[in-house]
Amino acid sequence: MTLDAVLARIDTTLPEALERLLELLRIPSISTDPAFAPDCARAANWLVDELNSLGFQASTRPTPGHPMVVARHEGPGRHILFYGHYDVQPVDPLALWDRDPFDPELQDTAKGKVIRGRGASDDKGQLMTFIEACRAYKDVHGTLPGNLTIFLEGEEESGSPSLVPFLRDNADELSAEIALICDTGLFADTQPAIVTMLRGLLGEEMTITAANKDLHSGMFGGAAINPIRVLTRILGGLHDAEGRVTIPGFYDDVDELPEAVRAQWQNLAFDHARFLGDVGLTTPAGESDRTPLEMIWSRPTGEINGIWGGYTGDGFKTVLPGQAHAKVSFRLVSRQDPDKLREAFRAWVRAQLPPDCSVEFHGHGASPAGTMAITDPAFEAARRALTDEWNRPAAFVGCGGSIPIAGYFKSELGMDAMLIGFGRDDDQIHSPNEKYDLECFHKGIRSWARILDRIAR
Amino acid sequence: MTLDAVLARIDTTLPEALERLLELLRIPSISTDPAFAPDCARAANWLVDELNSLGFQASTRPTPGHPMVVARHEGPGRHILFYGHYDVQPVDPLALWDRDPFDPELQDTAKGKVIRGRGASDDKGQLMTFIEACRAYKDVHGTLPGNLTIFLEGEEESGSPSLVPFLRDNADELSAEIALICDTGLFADTQPAIVTMLRGLLGEEMTITAANKDLHSGMFGGAAINPIRVLTRILGGLHDAEGRVTIPGFYDDVDELPEAVRAQWQNLAFDHARFLGDVGLTTPAGESDRTPLEMIWSRPTGEINGIWGGYTGDGFKTVLPGQAHAKVSFRLVSRQDPDKLREAFRAWVRAQLPPDCSVEFHGHGASPAGTMAITDPAFEAARRALTDEWNRPAAFVGCGGSIPIAGYFKSELGMDAMLIGFGRDDDQIHSPNEKYDLECFHKGIRSWARILDRIAR
Numbered sequence: 027m028t029l030d031a032v033l034a035r036i037d038t039t040l041p042e043a044l045e046r047l048l049e050l051l052r053i054p055s056i057s058t059d060p061a062f063a064p065d066c067a068r069a070a071n072w073l074v075d076e077l078n079s080l081g082f083q084a085s086t087r088p089t090p091g092h093p094m095v096v097a098r099h100e101g102p103g104r105h106i107l108f109y110g111h112y113d114v115q116p117v118d119p120l121a122l123w124d125r126d127p128f129d130p131e132l133q134d135t136a137k138g139k140v141i142r143g144r145g146a147s148d149d150k151g152q153l154m155t156f157i158e159a160c161r162a163y164k165d166v167h168g169t170l171p172g173n174l175t176i177f178l179e180g181e182e183e184s185g186s187p188s189l190v191p192f193l194r195d196n197a198d199e200l201s202a203e204i205a206l207i208c209d210t211g212l213f214a215d216t217q218p219a220i221v222t223m224l225r226g227l228l229g230e231e232m233t234i235t236a237a238n239k240d241l242h243s244g245m246f247g248g249a250a251i252n253p254i255r256v257l258t259r260i261l262g263g264l265h266d267a268e269g270r271v272t273i274p275g276f277y278d279d280v281d282e283l284p285e286a287v288r289a290q291w292q293n294l295a296f297d298h299a300r301f302l303g304d305v306g307l308t309t310p311a312g313e314s315d316r317t318p319l320e321m322i323w324s325r326p327t328g329e330i331n332g333i334w335g336g337y338t339g340d341g342f343k344t345v346l347p348g349q350a351h352a353k354v355s356f357r358l359v360s361r362q363d364p365d366k367l368r369e370a371f372r373a374w375v376r377a378q379l380p381p382d383c384s385v386e387f388h389g390h391g392a393s394p395a396g397t398m399a400i401t402d403p404a405f406e407a408a409r410r411a412l413t414d415e416w417n418r419p420a421a422f423v424g425c426g427g428s429i430p431i432a433g434y435f436k437s438e439l440g441m442d443a444m445l446i447g448f449g450r451d452d453d454q455i456h457s458p459n460e461k462y463d464l465e466c467f468h469k470g471i472r473s474w475a476r477i478l479d480r481i482a483r
Numbered sequence: 484m485t486l487d488a489v490l491a492r493i494d495t496t497l498p499e500a501l502e503r504l505l506e507l508l509r510i511p512s513i514s515t516d517p518a519f520a521p522d523c524a525r526a527a528n529w530l531v532d533e534l535n536s537l538g539f540q541a542s543t544r545p546t547p548g549h550p551m552v553v554a555r556h557e558g559p560g561r562h563i564l565f566y567g568h569y570d571v572q573p574v575d576p577l578a579l580w581d582r583d584p585f586d587p588e589l590q591d592t593a594k595g596k597v598i599r600g601r602g603a604s605d606d607k608g609q610l611m612t613f614i615e616a617c618r619a620y621k622d623v624h625g626t627l628p629g630n631l632t633i634f635l636e637g638e639e640e641s642g643s644p645s646l647v648p649f650l651r652d653n654a655d656e657l658s659a660e661i662a663l664i665c666d667t668g669l670f671a672d673t674q675p676a677i678v679t680m681l682r683g684l685l686g687e688e689m690t691i692t693a694a695n696k697d698l699h700s701g702m703f704g705g706a707a708i709n710p711i712r713v714l715t716r717i718l719g720g721l722h723d724a725e726g727r728v729t730i731p732g733f734y735d736d737v738d739e740l741p742e743a744v745r746a747q748w749q750n751l752a753f754d755h756a757r758f759l760g761d762v763g764l765t766t767p768a769g770e771s772d773r774t775p776l777e778m779i780w781s782r783p784t785g786e787i788n789g790i791w792g793g794y795t796g797d798g799f800k801t802v803l804p805g806q807a808h809a810k811v812s813f814r815l816v817s818r819q820d821p822d823k824l825r826e827a828f829r830a831w832v833r834a835q836l837p838p839d840c841s842v843e844f845h846g847h848g849a850s851p852a853g854t855m856a857i858t859d860p861a862f863e864a865a866r867r868a869l870t871d872e873w874n875r876p877a878a879f880v881g882c883g884g885s886i887p888i889a890g891y892f893k894s895e896l897g898m899d900a901m902l903i904g905f906g907r908d909d910d911q912i913h914s915p916n917e918k919y920d921l922e923c924f925h926k927g928i929r930s931w932a933r934i935l936d937r938i939a940r
Contacts, residue, residue: 058798116800122696184798225701229799238763239579240914243786244682244884245668247814248778250759251768254787255722262719265712302707302839306695309838311708321705329700330711331802336789337810341515341641342686342847343573344812344885345788345913353794355801357704381766390799427701428801456802457697 028166029479035162036471043158043471044132044141044464046076050112050150051130051143057092057113058184066092066180069112073157073178080161081170087196089188092180096199099170103483104404107175107202107441109431110153110209111182114145115456122458132464137452139464148455151462152208152447153178155470162475172482175202179431182209185229185391186430193438201439204404206477209429211449212466214296218412218420218473220405221445222398223287223323226358227428228367229331229390232257232375233351236383241346251382253350254335260378261352264328269313271328271356273374279361283324291319294421304452323424327357353390357428364392393430399442404481408444411476415469448473485623486936492619493928500615500928501589501598501921503533507569507607508587508600514549514570515641523549523637526569530614530635537618538627544653546645549637553656556627560940561861564632564659564898566888567610567666568639571602572913579915589921594909596921605912608919609665609904610635612927619932629939632659636888639666642686642848643887650895658896661861663934666886668906669923671753675869675877675930677862678902679855680744680780683815684885685824686788686847689714689832690808693840698803708839710807711792717835718809721785726770728785728813730831736818740781748776751878761909780881784814810847814883821849850887856899861938865901868933872926905930 036043055069056062070086070093077084077097084097092113117127125131130143141151156176163171177200181188193200213219236253237246266272283291298318302308312321321327335350337343354371358364372387379385398405400422412420425445432443448470454460493500512526513519527543527550534541534554541554549570574584582588587600598608613633620628634657638645650657670676693710694703723729740748755775759765769778778784792807794800811828815821829844836842855862857879869877882902889900905927911917 058800059796116794116796116798118794118796119697183800227701227801229801231799236764239911239916240576241762242884242913243784243788243812244684244814244882245908245912246762246779247786247883248769248782248784249755249767249775250762250764251766252786254790255718258715258719258721258787258790260719261712262715262717264715298706305698305703305707307693307707307839309708310706311837311839312705318706322703325705327700327705329704329709329801329803330715330793331700331800331804332793332795333711333715333807334791334795336787337573337575338789338791338808339516339573339575341573342688342810342812343515343640343788343913344684344686344786346786347788350790351795353799355700355799357701380768382764382768425701426704427699451702454696455702456699456800 029476031166032162032475033472035165036158036475039162040468043154044467047141047151047154047467048130050154051145052128054128055113055180056116057181058116063092066113070095070180073112076157077176080164082176087192089192091188094180094192095178097176099174101170101173103172104204104481105173105175105202106482107177107200107205108156109177109179109205109207110156111149111179112153113180113183114148114150115183117144119458124459140461141464141467142459142461144460146460146462147449147453148460149182149209151467152449152470155448155467156208156474158471159474159478162471163478171478174482175200189431190434190438193434197439201441204402205435205441205443207429207432207443207445208447210425210445210447211451213294213421213423215450217418218416219423220409220420221425222400222422223424224396224429224432224445225426226362226364226393226395226433227430228356228358228364228392230354230368230371231351231388231390232354233349233386234383235349235386237348239348243344243346246346250346251380252346253383254347256380256383257335257350257352260375261330261354268315269311271326273370275370276326276367279363280326281360283320294319294423301451322426324359326359326362329355331355357426359395362395364394368392391430393428393433396433396436398432402442405444407480408446408477411480412446412473415473415476486933488623489619489932490929492622493615493932496619497925500611501924504598504608504611504924505587507611508602509585511585512570512637513573514638515573520549523570527552527637530569533614534633537621539633544649546649548645551637551649552635554633556631558627558630560629561661561938562630562632562659563939564634564657564662565613566634566636566662566664567613568606568636569610570637570640571605571607572640574601576915581916597918598921598924599916599918601917603917603919604906604910605917606639606666608924609906609927612905612924613665613931615928616931616935619928620935628935631939632657646888647891647895650891654896658898661859662892662898662900664886664889664900664902665904667882667902667904668908670751670878670880672907674875675873676880677866677877678882679857679879680881681853681886681889682883683819683821683850683852683890684887685813685815685821685849687811687825687828688808688845688847689811690806690843691840692806692843694805696805700801700803703803707803708837709803710840711804713837713840714790714792714807714809717832718787718811725772726768728783730827732827733783733824736820737783738817740777751776751880758908779883781816783816783819786812788812814885816852819852821851825849848887850885850890853890853893855889859899862901864937865903865934868937869903869930872930872933
């Protein structure tokens with residue numbers, strides 16, 4: 027009956043939990059932009075104060091980048107580590123936000139109450155579901171649940187440069203028996219899910235240089251090579267007519283989906299027309315011989331995430347620029363090796379450069395894909411807890427996003443992870459007007475209370 | 484002997500002429516950016532004050548955009564109209580300038596003294612050569628030369644939207660017997676030249692829209708179409724492997740060069756290795772079966788002048804953007820019709836759009852190519868005057884840039900134009916660190932004195 031008491035406590039204290047989340051959301055902890063480094067530190071300190079007030083032994087840990095937050099509660103049972111990240115994505119284009127991204131509020135919408143603001147869903151709202159579940163547990167039991175470590179990162183949105191060294195340096199402290207990662211979503215907005223398959227990510231930035239300065243397109247146009255022309259020709263050939271990436275060897279280490287998994291996915295009620303329709307699209311744009319779920323869960327991609335060169339302001343400037351730039355990323359699956367593919371991409375670009383053009387590359391993050399072992403009984407326990415809370419069977423699913431932490435927990439600490447989250451497809455994470463449904467926040471807290479009740483003892 | 488006196492006066496008063504130019508260069512009259520409209524007005528007023536002080540009847544004339552400057556001196560002889568423009572190009576990327584673009588100064592360089600600053604060459608330095616020639620003439624003669632109108636525009640760098648209506652509304656006042664246009668350069672840096680062939684210009688801006696907002700490339704990557712991918716594929720196909728523009732019908736109205744003109748150009752000592760080498764290039768990048776002079780003077784081009792989309796800031800953002808943009812321009816020759824080609828470009832783009840993508844176009848300037856009639860004796864008189872000043876035979880040449888005013892003088896006012904200027908290929912117009920050689924400024928003033936001595940009587 028104590029679970030019921032914890033759940034009741036969660037219900038009655040929801041307004042206070044919401045106020046705490048709004049306070050955290052007001053801190054603009056954008057990790058990719060060095061200008062916001064003090065705000066990242068502020069968010070870390072805010073969390074340390076919260077966790078200490080709950081009875082954790084919490085502290086920030088310096089890194090060459092933004093600090094880590096580590097909080098420990100020694101108790102009975104299996105050692106469980108919870109992971110979330112307190113940093114958020116940049117907010118541009120700011121003009122497309124309906125309000126200041128860092129002045130969050132609860133809003134009434136046609137679909138219900140939402141918490142609006144940068145990080146509401148990714149990942150501050152999600153990580154607070156776990157902290158609030160711990161708080162309610164303590165309110166009822168007088169102590170925190172089980173044998174817990176909470177580990178919060180501040181560089182997830184900028185490639186996690188400090189993560190692996192930190193895991194290695196603190197392996198003893200952070201090696202639990204299983205990890206809980208809260209940075210994913212419900213399946214198709216309504217069905218609780220545990221992610222067991224994650225895509226990896228490879229990020230590259232490239233600059234093509236032609237002339238040693240910007241030129242006048244009247245004086246030089248026709249005779250001087252235009253690096254934007256070169257960049258568009260190369261990147262315009264990144265996919266073939268069937269939507270396949272054209273880099274030689276790109277698919278060498280991509281496994282076909284096991285038949286059993288394919289069958290399970292076919293039973294999922296994935297409405298791809300709605301999935302695309304919600305963002306104004308109708309037609310799956312990936313490999314023409316794959317289903318939409320394969321496109322986003324089990325097939326690799328190549329995307330141009332940013333491109334710029336020449337004059338991009340108001341009006342017109344007949345410039346023939348000296349340089350052109352792009353940011354390109356690849357979602358990886360199966361055994362695709364990020365380092366090997368980084369070199370393959372660079373070689374593919376270099377082989378296409380015309381005379382007088384050179385290219386410089388700047389590597390961003392690289393993480394392989396991850397596949398969880400679901401034999402640990404915690405997976406089944408969590409699946410049941412989620413099914414109880416949401417009144418729909420929880421599913422083991424894939425995830426198109428890259429959550430490198432799961433791979434690093436496995437490779438660095440030998441620790442399996444359960445990825446459980448409560449985001450919805452329309453949360454607009456990484457986009458203007460990000461939100462988190464109040465229902466997801468509330469039932470997310472309740473879900474963790476149920477999961478902790480089953481596994482943290 | 485009065486010509487000698489005028490030339491001597493120019494030599495002794497050069498420091499004061501330079502100070503006046505620096506004063507004009509300090510006014511940031513960037514016409515394409517509305518934020519600088521007050522500065523454009525300030526430049527126009529500065530010129531009106533100068534011209535009135537010389538004895539012209541000068542005034543600014545309002546337009547829907549930036550004001551025109553018109554100055555009149557009634558006198559004997561043929562009515563001659565001088566044209567220049569007081570507006571300048573934007574200055575980005577500002578970081579590549581060695582000093583504030585609007586804090587000009589005289590600098591000593593390995594190649595001699597240069598006037599450094601935005602507009603030093605294009606076109607404030609050039610237009611001031613004519614005004615200073617008039618000043619020296621008046622100092623010696625006590626009156627301005629001949630029967631002159633000076634007409635200065637403030638929208639040349641932003642497509643001249645007010646120009647044609649203004650010419651039409653003021654046709655009686657502005658219709659002279661011949662026009663002098665000072666917005667071109669020396670041939671190969673050392674040989675005086677009169678431009679008799681100008682390319683036209685067609686500017687287009689395009690926005691491709693896919694999803695109705697920016698998406699997360701993990702959640703949607705693979706299934707959702709990326710508009711940057713579409714944009715690069717389309718624009719990457721703007722040229723074929725031989726460097727020809729692939730838009731259907733693009734070359735329909737392009738005439739081959741007359742044999743006599745081709746022969747004259749072959750006699751010009753054009754050092755294309757140096758022309759390209761000065762900007763760090765080696766290989767002509769245009770149509771593979773054309774000479775470099777043809778590429779820049781008598782063949783049309785397609786250029787991507789700007790491209791942008793997605794995340795372009797520091798770090799990395801795995802965004803799948805909703806929109807991608809480009810600014811594209813075409814240099815036109817012969818009888819190519821800008822309006823017809825604008826539609827051909829748009830149809831070519833639309834025909835390549837995949838499902839779920841739409842395109843919006845925004846038209847920028849459009850002007851046809853121009854070819855001058857060189858039978859007017861003023862052409863030969865000016866050629867001789869230039870030959871006297873520079874001790875090298877002046878040449879009739881082509882110009883790759885678009886100076887639409889020459890075409891409009893012909894089409895709207897029935898007036899032929901002589902395009903004479905003193906810029907050099909390394910002036911870096913439209914680029915960071917624009918300069919004008921002090922020698923060009925000085926000998927440019929002297930050149931106009933010689934030309935006026937022959938034709939303004």
